[in-house]
Amino acid sequence: xxxxxxxxxxxxxxxxxxxxxxxxxxxxxxxxxxxxxxxxxxxxxxxxxxxxxxxxxxxxxxxxxxxxxxxxxxxxxxxxxxxxxxxxxxxxxxxxxxxxxxxxxxxxxxxxxxxxxxxxxxxxxxxxxxxxxxxxxxxxxxxxxxxxxxxxxxxxxxxxxxxxxxxxxxxxxxxxxxxxxxxxxxxxxx
Numbered sequence: 103x104x105x106x107x108x109x110x111x112x113x114x115x116x117x118x119x120x121x122x123x124x125x126x127x128x129x130x131x132x133x134x135x136x137x138x139x140x141x142x143x144x145x146x147x148x149x150x151x152x153x154x155x156x157x158x159x160x161x162x163x164x165x166x167x168x169x170x171x172x173x174x175x176x177x178x179x180x181x182x183x184x185x186x187x188x189x190x191x192x193x194x195x196x197x198x199x200x201x202x203x204x205x206x207x208x209x210x211x212x213x214x215x216x217x218x219x220x221x222x223x224x225x226x227x228x229x230x231x232x233x234x235x236x237x238x239x240x241x242x243x244x245x246x247x248x249x250x251x252x253x254x255x256x257x258x259x260x261x262x263x264x265x266x267x268x269x270x271x272x273x274x275x276x277x278x279x280x281x282x283x284x285x286x287x288x289x290x291x292x
Contacts, residue, residue, distance in 0.1 A: 118194040136189035142225030198255035219255040223247035
């Protein structure tokens with residue numbers, strides 16, 4: 103087994119996973135495989151249970167097209183699998199928040215939502231298929247609760263790709279806190 107530790111500054115799209123062989127900017131064609139998203143609960147068990155996250159849901163919406171309640175219901179239905187025409191095609195992790203890009207396979211409409219931490223935090227698992235039928239890549243995202251707005255949420259991603267496991271921790275750079283960096287511990291040949 104090999105272990106490697108390093109630090110990287112994030113630029114551009116930062117930490118983004120796309121379910122295709124395209125750069126994030128090029129996924130407008132949306133020819134991507136659907137990403138599966140689960141909740142992680144005790145002992146890292148993935149489940150399809152999102153109801154307690156709906157208060158943390160932030161979404162793109164145009165008030166001319168509906169009310170906030172209508173949009174909250176729309177995204178809740180997507181999370182609960184009640185709108186199967188919507189698929190997840192990408193996700194991005196930053197300090198305290200996860201952004202999820204969506205694509206409607208019938209209307210070709212795109213959208214997104216984000217989940218931001220609260221005092222409780224949450225865990226998500228993303229299973230990303232490969233176009234070459236290789237093994238699915240797994241990403242466990244944990245965002246720990248915060249007690250105040252001034253506190254940064256501890257944010258980690260653990261990647262399981264082939265025979266490599268990476269634990270990635272996200273941090274804001276002082277003093278402005280607008281730039282972020284990650285610290286990575288990588289284990290290979292597990």
